[in-house]
Amino acid sequence: MVHALERIRQLLEPDGGLVDIHPSGEPPPIEVRIGPQATVVGWMKETDDFIEYVQASAALSQAIERGWFDVERKGTFEFSTHADSVADLREHLAKEWKDAILDEAVAARAEQLLSAVERDKGLIVREQIRIARLRPGDSYGPT
Amino acid sequence: MPIRLDPEANEPAAFVDFAGSLTGKRVLEIGCGDGRLTWLYAENAAYVVGIDPDAEDIARAIANCPPHLRERVEFRVTAIQEFEPSEKFDLALLSWSL
Numbered sequence: 001m002v003h004a005l006e007r008i009r010q011l012l013e014p015d016g017g018l019v020d021i022h023p024s025g026e027p028p029p030i031e032v033r034i035g036p037q038a039t040v041v042g043w044m045k046e047t048d049d050f051i052e053y054v055q056a057s058a059a060l061s062q063a064i065e066r067g068w069f070d071v072e073r074k075g076t077f078e079f080s081t082h083a084d085s086v087a088d089l090r091e092h093l094a095k096e097w098k099d100a101i102l103d104e105a106v107a108a109r110a111e112q113l114l115s116a117v118e119r120d121k122g123l124i125v126r127e128q129i130r131i132a133r134l135r136p137g138d139s140y141g142p143t
Numbered sequence: 144m145p146i147r148l149d150p151e152a153n154e155p156a157a158f159v160d161f162a163g164s165l166t167g168k169r170v171l172e173i174g175c176g177d178g179r180l181t182w183l184y185a186e187n188a189a190y191v192v193g194i195d196p197d198a199e200d201i202a203r204a205i206a207n208c209p210p211h212l213r214e215r216v217e218f219r220v221t222a223i224q225e226f227e228p229s230e231k232f233d234l235a236l237l238s239w240s241l
Contacts, residue, residue, distance in 0.1 A: 021237065022239055
């Protein structure tokens, strides 16, 4: 990962910038929404236990330590995924979030709550996303 | 619509806030996928190159590219380590891809 940042540094103008967006690595809560009320029924898991996001943060820190980039700003935002049913969420995960694991117990709890009402209901997965703006540092990577 | 991603539009708001003005800028988007974020800013940029190692995603991005952006948005199937552009960029966007 840090080599990717080194390559990006080489491809940027000296007065350019880098915006990095990646998940925080905290397991996202899964909520069942009934009307305006949301209940957390569990947390999403990943096959690698979100280690890739921790590694992404570590790579950024390493690139900063090496002087390739300086941090201008850091922040976080929430990225939510809304599904009408557990089946829809499963289908989405299979296509777009292949290393996600939806625990059977969590799915069953969600199904139970969703089946109690006819309409105005759904599932929400809330991910915390890190965003940072960096500028090229004084130290250039090898070209 | 069984799945809705970021209906609050938090991601584009954060990106616009952190990227600043893109007017006249050459932008490299690494991990552009199917262009989900690209369309949000490409309108203002001078030139955009979106790269992704996933050929299916790039095919979708090319197919989905609005006609008026086709002259200044280019997509390539490649990883950043193999990418050899002819000029440098003003802004790089690492989109969920580090």
